[in-house]
Amino acid sequence: MSVEDVVKVLSEEIRKAAEEEARKVIENAKREVEIIIENAKRRAEELRRQKIAQVTKEIRQKLLKEYAQIKIELKKEYLLKKNEIFNNILRELREKLQKRSLERDEVYVKGLRNLIEEALLNVDSDDVVLYVLPKDQEIVREMLPNIIKEVEKKKRRKIRIKIADLKGNYIGGIIVQSVDGREYYNNTLDSRVRLIEEELFKIVISIVQKK
């Protein structure tokens, strides 16, 4: 091999080595570029998600304040309408009771008897005042001996009852108070309607479901 040929071979080797080195440099750079872009896309997606979440949260908080008042108003309106329905029931109930009380019909008289007995049984004292509307006193005096008999039988002791005027604008019913004033049992229709009023929704639902 001539010297010229040796130089040619060496030159070729140098060139090839350089080209190989350059190729590797570019290949590595391409890989790095891919990684940079891929990471950037991932990071971008994460940051975008975070930013959207943050902006959405801020907007929702602002809207929540604005719409809270509207929601309160709506619920207020809803409760008013619901109360109106129940108030109508109570109004009609009072009217019916008033009518029965004024007419002192059979149902009212029977009810009055039960209310007196219940009140007497719920007061421990044996010496009581029975407050009755003047219009009902005659009927009460008639039925009282039987009631007393019944109550004494249940209580197993004697009781003393004094009838007094029930003053006030009551529909009907009675109040029992111990003579010493320590015990008091309000069994006026008005008081019983008020008790029902508190549970009216539940009562109405249970009545309707009884079908």
Add this chain to the structure above:
Amino acid sequence: MEEIDFLRLLEEERKAEEVVRRAENEAKRMIDSAKEMAKRIIENALKIDEEEIAKEEERRAKAEIVKLREELFRDVELLRRMVEENKQKILEHLEKMVLGLGD
């Protein structure tokens, strides 16, 4: 005896270094460009249309109010109808309760 042309070989070495240097420059350019592109990708991702989000959220909040209104008023209507249909029964029952006649 023929002598080796070292000058030629040196020239070849110089050329080879130039090839590698150019490749390295190109690689640096590619990476710098990728970094620049990455920066733009992130910048673009962060450009969100807040107005559009606000509109969408407002629409959602309004829909919620409409739904609540419908639910509440449907509930009232149902109650009104139920009470109306059973009014006599309800009143009779309540009367008995008040008068201590059972229930």
